[in-house]
Amino acid sequence: MADAPPPDATGAGKRRGGTSGKVADFRYKRPAQPEKKRRDARSGHERSGPERSGRERSGQASPLPSQMRPDAGAQSRAGSARRQAYAALDLGTNNCRLLIARPSGENFTVIDAFSRVVRLGEGLAASGRLSDVAMDRALAALHVCAEKLRRRNVHLARSVATEACRRAANGERFIERVREETGIALDIISAQEEARLAVLGCHILLEDGRDGTRGPAVIFDIGGGSTELVLIEPGGPVPRILDWMSVPWGVVSLTDSVDGPDGTAAGRAARYAAMRAIVDKSFAPFARRIAPYRDTDEGIRLLGTSGTVTTLASLHLELPQYDRRAVDGLVVPSASMRDISTRLSTMSEAERGTLPCIGDDRANLVVAGCAILESILDIWPARDLAVADRGIREGILRSLIAADAEGERSREELQRARDVTRSGASL
Structure with a gap:
């Protein structure tokens, strides 16, 4: 995307994940395990099914990549690539x-999907390790994913792990355990690759600038353990990255790093201010670097992809329940997002939990997301915020x-060249 890797003032790109940037081509294999263990795993999948997130979706069109099927090599390649299933x-x-x-x-057309809150990074900020309970939660979800990959006979897949596994001392060991128990080969990607994939997945929503706005844009992804911000140059089928930054503050890591509220309005305000101060300090180098790009006659644009922005967009629309079709691609006035953030920060966790589209899962974490979002709005004060329910x-x-399509073209060209060579030799 960029002509050269953009600067990373946080140094996040120097952590594990050096293989990122490569297209993984993992041939899925069933894990070797006793029959009884397989039966137990299958029954565990059935029990965990009702816990799926209400945001799970299938049958919706979007652009995507893939997983593969074990017998792909035995199939005819002619025309098959467009019928094969891919997974991410x-x-x-x-x-x-x-x-x-x-x-x-x-x-692409989505034919199956799965989403579950696993809280893999719970307690990571204090211990520096993934806890046994958190790993077990993640593995239960990954067993469900593995079964879907098998059932859908996936042709190609790429499976990635992000900040929690990058930071945890036992992250690599957990990745090996996942491979052994589920057959899924997770790639711990760098923060730079995470940012690149997020941009690639959602930048299309910036193509129709509101009121003719076609200036530079910041795309951000507020995750659980980190937040990525990317400044892009407008134009072209794939945007050129001008600058980027990743900070180790997401909704989980920031929540865990600030003491809980004392139950009073003043305590909640102080906690929110502390969150804002932490994030502002981390964003400061990026804010200085991108400041010159804010002064443009074409206007600046902002696009966010994360549970935080989709949740706030749902509240803006006053939806009774989450609806991806209403949220993905929505453009919301930034002032409205600020107002909602401020309101949520003053409410108790119990009060937030009663709101539609938040619930118990997000009631504790959404405040940290609001603090991160407001800091982003400070450093890139676009009038509107475009919302994406798509990303990595x-x-x-x-x-x-x-x-895969490029590889298929290369194989066809090589075959044609061989055919011409054989034809010439037979004359």
């Missing part, structure tokens, strides 16, 4: 998400499908 799995600090899709024209998984899918 994103194991984050808070959520485990899977998309399975087939190419459809320039985009869609970026992976786009990469996988494009790479």
